[in-house]
Amino acid sequence: xxxxxxxxxxxxxxxxxxTSRVFAGGHGRLxxxxxxxxxxxxxxxxxxxxxxxxxxxxxxxxxPDPKVALGRDGYDxxxxxxxxxxxxxxxxxxxxxxxxxxxxxxVWIWCERFxxxxxxxxxx
Numbered sequence: 031x032x033x034x035x036x037x038x039x040x041x042x043x044x045x046x047x048x049t050s051r052v053f054a055g056g057h058g059r060l061x062x063x064x065x066x067x068x069x070x071x072x073x074x075x076x077x078x079x080x081x082x083x084x085x086x087x088x089x090x091x092x093x094p095d096p097k098v099a100l101g102r103d104g105y106d107x108x109x110x111x112x113x114x115x116x117x118x119x120x121x122x123x124x125x126x127x128x129x130x131x132x133x134x135x136x137v138w139i140w141c142e143r144f145x146x147x148x149x150x151x152x153x154x
Contacts, residue, residue: 058083061137065149069093075137075151082111082123082137090117095143098123100134105147114139 058078065071070091076083082098090096100109111123125131139148 059153061151061153063088063137063139063149063151065139065147069139069148071139071149075153077125077131077134077137077153080125080131082125082131084116084119084121084123086120088116088119088121090114090139090149092117093141093148095141096148097140097142099138099140100125100129100131101136101138101150102134103136105136105138105140105150106134109134110140110142 058076061075063071063073063075068091070089073088074085075088076085077100082100084098096114098111098114100106109126109129111125115121115123135153137151137153139150140146141148
């Protein structure tokens with residue numbers, strides 16, 4: 031392989047890697063987080079199989095007791111998956127047994143301590 035061909039291949043692979051990393055998997059339903067500006071939430075959530083994935087572009091500023099859950103046009107407390115693992119970047123959460131993810135159209139970041147929403151991603 032010529033040096034020029036190798037460099038072109040490496041550049042193309044690097045571009046594909048940076049794009050595919052943000053949307054890892056690409057086989058689930060995606061949504062973009064919105065919420066109160068003071069919580070600094072943004073980025074993408076994916077529901078794939080029995081798992082919720084917060085993708086590489088996820089970010090969260092600060093609030094007490096942030097937990098991941100699902101909702102159908104509103105937060106559902108029986109879907110809580112635990113404390114937010116990372117405030118920036120990718121993390122994954124197992125959907126509780128007995129919960130059918132197809133019944134839900136949102137991923138929530140919820141403050142359980144004060145029972146208030148911090149952000150929601152509507153799934154497509």
